[in-house]
Amino acid sequence: MNESTETANAPLGRVPPVSEIVASRAYFNGRHPRSVEIEDLGKAIAEPDALVWLGLKEPDEELLARVALQLKLDPHVLDDLQAKHRMPKVMDYDSVVLIVAMTVEVRVSDGLPAFGETQMLIGSNFLLTIRRGAMAPHTELRKRLENMPDRLARGSDFVAAELLDLLIDRYNLANDMFEKTVEPMEQTMLLRGLEKLKVRRLYQLRRDFHKMHNAISPLGEVCRRLAHIEMAPIDAQARVQFGELSDRVSRVDRLLDNLGDGLTFAFEAGMLIEQSKQTETTRKLAAWAAILAVPTAIAGIYGMNFEYMPELKWKYGYLLIVGGMALICGTLYYRFRKAKWL
Numbered sequence: 514m515n516e517s518t519e520t521a522n523a524p525l526g527r528v529p530p531v532s533e534i535v536a537s538r539a540y541f542n543g544r545h546p547r548s549v550e551i552e553d554l555g556k557a558i559a560e561p562d563a564l565v566w567l568g569l570k571e572p573d574e575e576l577l578a579r580v581a582l583q584l585k586l587d588p589h590v591l592d593d594l595q596a597k598h599r600m601p602k603v604m605d606y607d608s609v610v611l612i613v614a615m616t617v618e619v620r621v622s623d624g625l626p627a628f629g630e631t632q633m634l635i636g637s638n639f640l641l642t643i644r645r646g647a648m649a650p651h652t653e654l655r656k657r658l659e660n661m662p663d664r665l666a667r668g669s670d671f672v673a674a675e676l677l678d679l680l681i682d683r684y685n686l687a688n689d690m691f692e693k694t695v696e697p698m699e700q701t702m703l704l705r706g707l708e709k710l711k712v713r714r715l716y717q718l719r720r721d722f723h724k725m726h727n728a729i730s731p732l733g734e735v736c737r738r739l740a741h742i743e744m745a746p747i748d749a750q751a752r753v754q755f756g757e758l759s760d761r762v763s764r765v766d767r768l769l770d771n772l773g774d775g776l777t778f779a780f781e782a783g784m785l786i787e788q789s790k791q792t793e794t795t796r797k798l799a800a801w802a803a804i805l806a807v808p809t810a811i812a813g814i815y816g817m818n819f820e821y822m823p824e825l826k827w828k829y830g831y832l833l834i835v836g837g838m839a840l841i842c843g844t845l846y847y848r849f850r851k852a853k854w855l
Contacts, residue, residue: 540563555584570650578591580641617684631680668748681732684762
């Protein structure tokens with residue numbers, strides 16, 4: 514069931530985001546899934562042993578208000594659901610818990626990261642998931658859990674932990690794709706030094722790594738809070754799983770830090786190579802300037818048009834001067850080559 518919304522004052526040529534109900538299903542002891550209309554959410558939640566999983570994509574305020582009415586959510590909860598968050602966080606409202614996680618995915622078209630937001634509202638017998646800016650859906654997880662009804666019957670907190678685990682898997686995929694991009698760049702900079710295009714690409718990668726770190730690192734603290742602080746909708750078994758997720762987030766964050774350190778090292782090595790190239794060029798210019806200074810000085814002296822100068826009227830004077838310049842220049846060239854300046 515899809516619902517499209519249009520913004521009347523949207524800029525010309527810009528398509529407003531589509532508000533979509535991706536899935537709305539009720540499970541009973543993890544089995545017998547059936548679709549549930551928004552207006553019937555309250556009835557479905559009231560049934561015994563029920564678990565309602567509602568997935569929304571880019572919801573507008575009107576749709577969220579309808580959902581909040583059926584779930585009997587506090588206005589403060591609705592405000593937080595409508596807000597766009599920049600960092601992972603967890604908010605406890607006694608009867609429900611809101612988890613905000615950032616999504617990090619790599620676009621196939623240009624290899625750059627795409628950042629989004631996934632909200633998970635955990636209730637005693639319902640789970641509301643909201644995706645904003647995230648490209649990949651949660652369909653694969655939903656199908657997998659439907660094939661394992663015993664796990665699905667554990668409750669909304671368990672499903673939320675499984676969803677966080679899926680997001681962490683996507684962090685690992687993003688890290689692997691970035692690693693394939695970073696390694697050739699490191700080798701190129703170590704062999705050739707810095708180039709204008711490489712510097713721009715390096716800056717872009719380091720900026721993306723900084724964004725990825727800000728999006729992923731706080732999620733570890735969120736999982737630690739879920740694991741150690743008692744919250745009504747989350748039982749003890751789920752807290753253990755959130756603790757394991759905290760370790761996974763820390764490992765992914767360390768991998769990203771290692772890639773960032775590798776880029777920093779490659780940049781510093783490229784700078785050293787560039788400095789070495791500049792020093793080598795400066796030495797060559799200085800050596801050739803010293804060699805060319807000899808004939809320039811001698812030619813300048815004999816070009817002063819004095820009447821009485823040594824060997825000026827001598828038959829072999831020209832050959833002597835030219836030969837002397839060639840000998841001195843050759844000696845200088847040999848010495849500079851020996852000193853590896855040329």
